[in-house]
Amino acid sequence: MAVKFYAIASGSSGNSTFVGTEHTKILIDAGISGKCITQALSSLEIAGNNIDALFITHEHTDHIKGAGIISRKFDIPIYATCGTWKAMENQIGKIAEKNKRFVYAQERCIINDICINPFAIPHDATEPVGYSIETENHKITIATDLGHITNDIKQKLFDSDLLLLEANHDEEMVKNGCYPYYLKERILGKKGHISNDTAGNLLCDIMSEKLKYVVLGHLSEQNNYPRLAYQTVKNILEKNNIKIGKYFQLDTALKYNSSQVIEL
Ligand SMILES: [Zn+2]
Ligand SMILES: [Zn+2]
Numbered sequence: 001m002a003v004k005f006y007a008i009a010s011g012s013s014g015n016s017t018f019v020g021t022e023h024t025k026i027l028i029d030a031g032i033s034g035k036c037i038t039q040a041l042s043s044l045e046i047a048g049n050n051i052d053a054l055f056i057t058h059e060h061t062d063h064i065k066g067a068g069i070i071s072r073k074f075d076i077p078i079y080a081t082c083g084t085w086k087a088m089e090n091q092i093g094k095i096a097e098k099n100k101r102f103v104y105a106q107e108r109c110i111i112n113d114i115c116i117n118p119f120a121i122p123h124d125a126t127e128p129v130g131y132s133i134e135t136e137n138h139k140i141t142i143a144t145d146l147g148h149i150t151n152d153i154k155q156k157l158f159d160s161d162l163l164l165l166e167a168n169h170d171e172e173m174v175k176n177g178c179y180p181y182y183l184k185e186r187i188l189g190k191k192g193h194i195s196n197d198t199a200g201n202l203l204c205d206i207m208s209e210k211l212k213y214v215v216l217g218h219l220s221e222q223n224n225y226p227r228l229a230y231q232t233v234k235n236i237l238e239k240n241n242i243k244i245g246k247y248f249q250l251d252t253a254l255k256y257n258s259s260q261v262i263e264l
Pocket of ligand 2: 012062063145218
């Protein structure tokens with residue numbers, strides 16, 4: 001059964017990703033305006049009220065900005081961890097009780113023909129998670145806002161057909177940039193974001209024959225640019241004899257309409 005992936009928006013100014021089969025359509029994060037999400041969905045010929053569920057990774061604004069709006073407008077249930085609910089509840093406006101749903105790291109959640117596996121990620125939010133989304137024969141993993149890489153994360157990412165992986169910054173650009181010291185510390189710290197180099201090395205560690213697409217995402221606007229992220233990761237892969245081509249594709253998500261629609 002075919003599954004579609006589309007990164008509607010990616011980056012420090014907003015994140016939202018669509019994953020859907022013929023029977024089930026979900027969003028992961030809604031960090032841009034409800035209007036932009038609705039427009040992006042209509043470009044896929046999907047109406048807002050066809051969305052079965054919205055999964056939230058964590059409460060930072062770039063992941064929840066439009067969450068309340070689209071839940072109310074299209075009556076969409078929102079799934080998040082207990083910690084994320086507590087931290088985001090007063091930021092997203094009133095949500096109908098029936099649309100408040102909970103996920104737990106390591107406990108799978110089934111929506112029709114899609115199985116969603118939340119996994120804990122180290123990031124400076126209350127109870128942040130990444131999501132692996134499994135359909136009958138494919139696995140798509142959303143892994144951004146990773147402070148650092150743990151063995152558990154490697155395990156969760158392994159065996160994916162498609163990976164939306166954070167390549168947030170170039171370390172030198174952060175160090176030499178104009179951010180105040182505390183912000184540099186935060187970005188580079190163990191609960192901040194991962195660099196282009198870290199993303200490249202991680203890919204070498206988890207490479208499998210199954211992995212066909214990697215979309216680099218959550219790029220910083222100040223400390224990265226798409227060509228640099230792409231080239232850095234490509235160089236690391238090639239040093240490790242991993243070729244980009246017909247069987248393995250590497251792409252970089254842009255700010256808006258950030259990826260192509262990928263169909264597995
Ligand atoms: Zn965050
Ligand atoms: Zn973020």
